[in-house]
Amino acid sequence: MAEVIVVTSGKGGVGKTTTSAAFATGLAQRNKKTVVIDFDVGLRNLDLIMGVERRVVFDIVNVIQGEARLNQALIRDKRVDTLSILPASQTRDKDALTKEGVQQIIEELSKEFDYILCDSPAGIEKGALLALYFADQAIVVTNPEVSSVRDSDRILGVLQSKSKRAEDKREKVKEHLLVTRYDPGRVERGEMLKLDDIQEILAIPLLGVIPESESVLRASNTGMPVILDPESTAGQAYKDTVGRFLGENLPHRFLDPAKKGGLFKRLFGGRTA
Amino acid sequence: MSWLDLFRSTRKPPASAGLARERLQIVLAHERIGRTREDFLPKLQAELVAVVARYVAIDPGRVVVNVDRGGDMSTLAIEIELPGAGGPARR
Numbered sequence: 411m412a413e414v415i416v417v418t419s420g421k422g423g424v425g426k427t428t429t430s431a432a433f434a435t436g437l438a439q440r441n442k443k444t445v446v447i448d449f450d451v452g453l454r455n456l457d458l459i460m461g462v463e464r465r466v467v468f469d470i471v472n473v474i475q476g477e478a479r480l481n482q483a484l485i486r487d488k489r490v491d492t493l494s495i496l497p498a499s500q501t502r503d504k505d506a507l508t509k510e511g512v513q514q515i516i517e518e519l520s521k522e523f524d525y526i527l528c529d530s531p532a533g534i535e536k537g538a539l540l541a542l543y544f545a546d547q548a549i550v551v552t553n554p555e556v557s558s559v560r561d562s563d564r565i566l567g568v569l570q571s572k573s574k575r576a577e578d579k580r581e582k583v584k585e586h587l588l589v590t591r592y593d594p595g596r597v598e599r600g601e602m603l604k605l606d607d608i609q610e611i612l613a614i615p616l617l618g619v620i621p622e623s624e625s626v627l628r629a630s631n632t633g634m635p636v637i638l639d640p641e642s643t644a645g646q647a648y649k650d651t652v653g654r655f656l657g658e659n660l661p662h663r664f665l666d667p668a669k670k671g672g673l674f675k676r677l678f679g680g681r682t683a
Numbered sequence: 684m685s686w687l688d689l690f691r692s693t694r695k696p697p698a699s700a701g702l703a704r705e706r707l708q709i710v711l712a713h714e715r716i717g718r719t720r721e722d723f724l725p726k727l728q729a730e731l732v733a734v735v736a737r738y739v740a741i742d743p744g745r746v747v748v749n750v751d752r753g754g755d756m757s758t759l760a761i762e763i764e765l766p767g768a769g770g771p772a773r774r
Contacts (some may be wrong), residue, residue: 482746
């Protein structure tokens with residue numbers, strides 16, 4: 411049986427798709443058969459972030475409506491061969507997703523894959539609810555910013571009441587906090603919420619902290635998940651996060667402001683890699 | 684930090700904004716066409732498979748459709764696996 415993981419946040423623009431792409435790639439790099447599903451019907455973007463936008467043939471709605479088979483809609487990643495992507499439909503409306511349809515897809519994928527990652531759309535509407543409904547575990551992506559923390563708290567409530575596990579009164583969805591766009595310099599200057607504060611407010615176990623990094627924009631520009639960039643601090647932090655998820659005991663890195671560096675570095679752009 | 688790192692930190696990765704622009708132009712060009720025209724791929728696939736099935740017994744599950752959308756040209760590749768000579772194929 412595959413483990414179903416939802417990447418969710420409530421708020422938009424906090425890094426769900428970046429995280430889904432990086433995390434799925436990271437699991438696949440560890441030889442776990444991994445599929446990542448884009449649930450944002452009408453506004454798909456995971457294909458762009460994964461760099462497979464030119465190869466999309468069929469999508470999740472085609473499969474649900476019986477117009478294509480699941481294996482025809484899956485896109486095999488060319489960089490990591492244990493990784494597949496199931497794109498969202500760009501043209502259909504959200505009602506094309508049904509609980510029964512999604513259930514069928516997840517059951518079929520469970521036979522072939524170890525991990526099924528569900529990249530949730532923002533909000534708490536149908537697409538987001540379906541993305542989290544079948545989850546065994548949830549990665550709650552949160553920025554150190556008031557509205558993001560509030561929305562994360564809201565989505566935690568939804569996980570505890572509207573997921574299948576909650577409805578079936580089974581063991582609750584395992585929740586993980588992932589703080590992204592963390593800027594230790596601004597935290598030190600008192601301009602940004604501290605990690606401890608976010609943890610205290612949301613009160614769920616911390617899986618990882620991804621530092622604010624210029625390499626994330628570069629990754630999305632080029633369609634290469636940031637975890638494939640070995641120089642990137644964000645990529646390294648995602649690698650650690652995947653390791654922790656798989657049970658490794660790794661310390662959190664990049665929590666302190668980067669050292670200033672020499673004159674050379676300051677002159678020639680020693681910015682956050 | 685070794686003195687070599689001084690040089691290493693000055694090495695900038697190649698600018699990626701140009702690539703972002705190029706990728707967006709291609710993907711949006713295709714999506715804009717798609718907005719005014721129905722998604723024909725599922726139908727095209729079904730019809731092609733039906734035509735081939737008139738001549739050869741094929742397994743509809745063994746049909747692979749690949750597209751590669753480019754700026755000037757796109758390719759559509761439909762791969763239909765035919766049963767071997769010992770199979771139920773008609774001559």
